[in-house]
Amino acid sequence: MPALSRSAVPSWQPVDDLDDRIGGPSTLSMPEDWALSTAWERAQTATDQGGPITDAERLVALSDGEDRHRVTFALKGNTLLAECDCAGYQYHDGWCAHVASLWWRWSIGEIVVSHLDTGREYEQPPAWLELDGRTDYDALTAAELDAYLACERADVGVRAFARSTRRSPGTVGNLLRRARGKLEGER
Numbered sequence: 001m002p003a004l005s006r007s008a009v010p011s012w013q014p015v016d017d018l019d020d021r022i023g024g025p026s027t028l029s030m031p032e033d034w035a036l037s038t039a040w041e042r043a044q045t046a047t048d049q050g051g052p053i054t055d056a057e058r059l060v061a062l063s064d065g066e067d068r069h070r071v072t073f074a075l076k077g078n079t080l081l082a083e084c085d086c087a088g089y090q091y092h093d094g095w096c097a098h099v100a101s102l103w104w105r106w107s108i109g110e111i112v113v114s115h116l117d118t119g120r121e122y123e124q125p126p127a128w129l130e131l132d133g134r135t136d137y138d139a140l141t142a143a144e145l146d147a148y149l150a151c152e153r154a155d156v157g158v159r160a161f162a163r164s165t166r167r168s169p170g171t172v173g174n175l176l177r178r179a180r181g182k183l184e185g186e187r
Helices: 037-045 087-091 097-107 141-153 156-163 169-186
Strands: 057-060 065-076 078-082
Touching: 037 097, 057 097, 065 097, 078 087, 078 097, 087 097, 087 156, 097 156, 141 169
Parallel strands: none
Antiparallel strands: 057 065, 065 078
């Protein structure tokens, strides 16, 4: 069994207060040379022997190391929350082999990532995903956010989205209209 990380011994209990953390969890920000980084190379060559802890967190245990790390890795709004408890994450401004491993595995369809607001699960990064930023969607209901991200941001047609979610096109249109109204009202 791999040893725990050098940081304080983590608790593997679920965390329900992600938004209550000081500053909240970080959004994923790719460094300029991320594709040439050691973290990215390690992510593609080492096997992750960890697994999900909650919808928002995963245990990452790379086969080429002895440590296990708790990583927040979930969608919220139109962005990806990503945060690791390892020293490399802090040292490299939010990019470490553990986060890179999850990004790699998600990109090739090996893991599923949950959207904390809508409850939808994604087998690969969605077309609407924004890195390096966060738009405030707190005013939207889960259904409005789901319709807005799919139809407005990913250019999925209302009818196609209605079919995929087993809703009527009128319902999706109403959700989309309300979402647009709420977002325009905040500006």
